[in-house]
Amino acid sequence: MPLDTAREAPGEREEVVVDAREGRVYRQEDDYDHGMPPYDPSAFPPFAVTVDLVVLTVRRHALCALVVRRGESPFKGRWALPGGFVRDDEDLGAAARRELVEETGLCVHDQDAPAPMPGNGAHLEQLATYGDPKRDPRMRVVSVAHLALAPDLPAPRAGGDANSARWAPVEELLGEDGSVEREEPAEPLAFDHARILADGVERARSKIEYSSLATAFCPPEFTVGELRRVYEAVWGVSLDPRNFHRKVTGTPGFLVPAGGTTTRQGGRPAQLFRAGGATLLNPPMLRPEV
Amino acid sequence: MPLDTAREAPGEREEVVVDAREGRVYRQEDDYDHGMPPYDPSAFPPFAVTVDLVVLTVRRHALCALVVRRGESPFKGRWALPGGFVRDDEDLGAAARRELVEETGLCVHDQDAPAPMPGNGAHLEQLATYGDPKRDPRMRVVSVAHLALAPDLPAPRAGGDANSARWAPVEELLGEDGSVEREEPAEPLAFDHARILADGVERARSKIEYSSLATAFCPPEFTVGELRRVYEAVWGVSLDPRNFHRKVTGTPGFLVPAGGTTTRQGGRPAQLFRAGGATLLNPPMLRPEV
DNA sequence: ACAAAAGTGTTGGGAGTACACCCATGT
DNA sequence: ACATGGGTGTACTCCCAACACTTTTGT
Numbered sequence: 001m002p003l004d005t006a007r008e009a010p011g012e013r014e015e016v017v018v019d020a021r022e023g024r025v026y027r028q029e030d031d032y033d034h035g036m037p038p039y040d041p042s043a044f045p046p047f048a049v050t051v052d053l054v055v056l057t058v059r060r061h062a063l064c065a066l067v068v069r070r071g072e073s074p075f076k077g078r079w080a081l082p083g084g085f086v087r088d089d090e091d092l093g094a095a096a097r098r099e100l101v102e103e104t105g106l107c108v109h110d111q112d113a114p115a116p117m118p119g120n121g122a123h124l125e126q127l128a129t130y131g132d133p134k135r136d137p138r139m140r141v142v143s144v145a146h147l148a149l150a151p152d153l154p155a156p157r158a159g160g161d162a163n164s165a166r167w168a169p170v171e172e173l174l175g176e177d178g179s180v181e182r183e184e185p186a187e188p189l190a191f192d193h194a195r196i197l198a199d200g201v202e203r204a205r206s207k208i209e210y211s212s213l214a215t216a217f218c219p220p221e222f223t224v225g226e227l228r229r230v231y232e233a234v235w236g237v238s239l240d241p242r243n244f245h246r247k248v249t250g251t252p253g254f255l256v257p258a259g260g261t262t263t264r265q266g267g268r269p270a271q272l273f274r275a276g277g278a279t280l281l282n283p284p285m286l287r288p289e290v
Numbered sequence: 291m292p293l294d295t296a297r298e299a300p301g302e303r304e305e306v307v308v309d310a311r312e313g314r315v316y317r318q319e320d321d322y323d324h325g326m327p328p329y330d331p332s333a334f335p336p337f338a339v340t341v342d343l344v345v346l347t348v349r350r351h352a353l354c355a356l357v358v359r360r361g362e363s364p365f366k367g368r369w370a371l372p373g374g375f376v377r378d379d380e381d382l383g384a385a386a387r388r389e390l391v392e393e394t395g396l397c398v399h400d401q402d403a404p405a406p407m408p409g410n411g412a413h414l415e416q417l418a419t420y421g422d423p424k425r426d427p428r429m430r431v432v433s434v435a436h437l438a439l440a441p442d443l444p445a446p447r448a449g450g451d452a453n454s455a456r457w458a459p460v461e462e463l464l465g466e467d468g469s470v471e472r473e474e475p476a477e478p479l480a481f482d483h484a485r486i487l488a489d490g491v492e493r494a495r496s497k498i499e500y501s502s503l504a505t506a507f508c509p510p511e512f513t514v515g516e517l518r519r520v521y522e523a524v525w526g527v528s529l530d531p532r533n534f535h536r537k538v539t540g541t542p543g544f545l546v547p548a549g550g551t552t553t554r555q556g557g558r559p560a561q562l563f564r565a566g567g568a569t570l571l572n573p574p575m576l577r578p579e580v
Numbered sequence: 581a582c583a584a585a586a587g588t589g590t591t592g593g594g595a596g597t598a599c600a601c602c603c604a605t606g607t
Numbered sequence: 608a609c610a611t612g613g614g615t616g617t618a619c620t621c622c623c624a625a626c627a628c629t630t631t632t633g634t
Binding site: 531 | 612
Binding site: 223224225241242245246249263265266267268269270271 | 583584585586587588
């Protein structure tokens, strides 16, 4: 079996009290062997721990999430968030990074370990943890959801299988139809993934307000207009191009000129920028109220 | 944020593939019994899942956290955050609520289920999840930390034992000595609890900026001055009493007059208020920069 | 010439800061 | 009378929303 009773406990192991905090033991019986390895699977409720990923990008002026087709029951054939088990010797963030690379081939900027080249690669951060006892009908699974923000990518690759993964507009996945209140998305996501996705989207929407994270949706070099269209897609609003321009170029450290210009959007050539070093925006970008 | 909406999953279980998402199985061998119970402990890495609590309050003009003395090794005799195992049939939020009641006797306002009587009881929300493989030397433990904000309480009761639990100023626990940079707190917290506490404190500090959560630190009825002293203690700054008064009384839904007055702070009698229905403050309270 | 997108200037209002000043109590 | 904290008024500043206007390309 792959789990080689890892966790080498330094020194003392004579006391295998499971609850670290107050010396309470989960198992009611008090008859377990004190000479056993550093954990006793029967002494605590066994949980499986997974990471699920909310990977967001902006494609064709819409906020999209990466979903994969489930090949197994339950929810066979339904769309779900990508994810997988946390390995025995692996930190939660490492598991999320591994899954993200497996799923998208992205290189990852960890939130806590800023990469040398700002503006490229994806942003990854922990989102929240979901542990309802009934969220997976087969067993007790606690899922540590992570949020990833990625620039527009060519095409998802999920184990080489093309039609088992796709970028889907979150509006379509969540049924947040804006105008007329639709009851349900055409095909709801598996498990509690709709809720996880909604939480991730809300986090992204609020976080680009006071941080420079919106640049994670952009290619390494981008124009102010492209950045504005990111904000518009994520928030689902339209912004005044003039005020937006003044705001982002006037915030020190947000954008640094990359030198060239481009006309890929048509019209007058636009300056190219890279993401600057600043992570926190002060004052923040304000989402229009109405 | 993490609402406990139980998504009811249809109950088929004939396939015991462990990785829900992509049909990957953790166990390399492919010889497990398809007729077995809904989980196979050897097919996924066994984790213990706990909840740890960052319980904050304001006492004598200082932000304090609840810590308990560890009676077992490792870290025997050191202070730690209260916490405990998540039970087999228990949601994460329920486990945190249970631990909080056991530890403090508080009744709990769940963030997502606003209680009928605003302003009383504690606030509880999920904070983050910590799963470094080495965070507990005995075994693999993933801890879902929660943040609780409580009004000043008489005295902590930890299993009846008085001197095994206390409210400690976070400044003392974290060694954030303001003026002169001290190296380490006198006695660092057990495990990675210093980091968890720091994250919880930072969350509280930023959250009272844009939400009405500061009232969770106050008794059911309180004065504007008392609320101001909460902000001052949590942020470690001093605020202009005049502008603060105008700001909080002018934000609709933040405070509602409770009718009476009090002179418990000396000076001119102050109006008593209750927390209003508003949860989000717009515009937010601003933390002074310097 | 015209459309389209990039940028700049200007103006009015809302909210924050700083601080002078008044109010109601206890001692 | 005086100290203490509660509460109001006012002037100044900064930022933002709105919008008129100019610039530079493609067709």
